[in-house]
Amino acid sequence: MNDWLVAVGYLFLHPILYVAFIFAIVLGVTRSRRERNDFHVRVYDHFHELRYMLPTGMGIGVVASLLILLLGLEIPLEAIYLVGIVTFLLILTGKTSWLTAPFIFGTSYIILWILDAFSIEVPFIEGASLEELIGFAILSSLMMMAEGLLVLINGSKKTSPAFLKSRRGLRVGAHVSKRIWVIPMMVYIPNGLFELPFTWWPVLPFGSGQLLPVLVPFVLGFGFVVKSTLPEVKIKAKGNHLIWLGLFITTCAAGSILAPIVGLLSMISAIIIRLWLYMKWRTEEDEAVHYYSPSSKGIMILDILPGTPSEKMTLVKGEVITAVNGKNVQNEQEFYVALQKNRAYCKLQVLTTAGEPRFVQGALYEGDHHELGIIFVEQEKRWDESIVM
Structure with missing residues (x-):
């Protein structure tokens, strides 16, 4: 047990955890300034986004880690590296809506698939074989469902009010949800891919080989401006959409066990569908009647x-x-x-x-x-x- 506790402690050595922490602070400071500009008062403090970053994600991470262990999924080390790189680049854009599972994991999967299929060599990312990507495809689809659960559970909690300008030039209200979540997840990498940090590092026996458990912080985000109704109604509906997307991609990704090309097609489909949902949601909000507008009743x-x-x-x-x-x-x-x-x-x-x-x-x-x-x-x-x- 002590070995596992020490191994968990190495979660805090992962740089993406601190990048996410800084990003959450930046989101809080930016939001507070906007609220002061709109209302001359800060609605929530600078650490509001930070409070939502870990609690729900930890619970989802535990469940997902158990599923990965029960399914015996091996995750290529190159996939972990690439997910971190893609996450970092998307955080640099400053847009929480881009930190979605299809963009992060789907893009990483496609890159690794191309590297192996065309024998392309990239420093630090040698590429994993198509067979080794089966576990990563299923992990990616699980993260898509996790994203939907996170949005459903707390994407609409304590959203930030804002004033916007309607198409007619009227001042109307809206609610802004910007969230970033960290999901600590135990993934299992085939032993021997890299040197163990210490001799006591736990290694799990599985099948004819051994799996090395590594606790990795995955980062997801969500961003949406609600103008047409209550944020609880609109954002929870988006969470349900994302859960169904995750279930659909999970079903498709499972087919990669039979044919690796199915995994590639499922990740491409996930990105396309997620982009379509993003554009559809924004169009609906832009064309809908503004809910938070002056009322003749009071x-x-x-x-x-x-x-x-x-x-x-x-x-x-x-x-x-x-x-x-x-x-x-x-x-x-x-x-x-x-x-x-x-x-x-x-x-x-x-x-x-x-x-x-x-x-x-x-x-x-x-x-x-x-x-x-x-x-x-x-x-x-x-x-x-x-x-x-």
């Missing part, structure tokens, strides 16, 4: 600042405040004027996201009147046209 809530009185009163994004202390309101100024009618207590009439009325009430304390923590859609703020996924 004031729409774009978001609620965490830890504020509004969060304690269970107000949520997408709801419309129609009355405050019995007085109908249509803009932010009327909202705060009505709020002053009772300095110790407030009662709000709200339309839920399902269009049903409900009442919200809560005690107010000194200073709360101007610090309720509500971001309204109709606020006079600048829009941001520079949000890039």
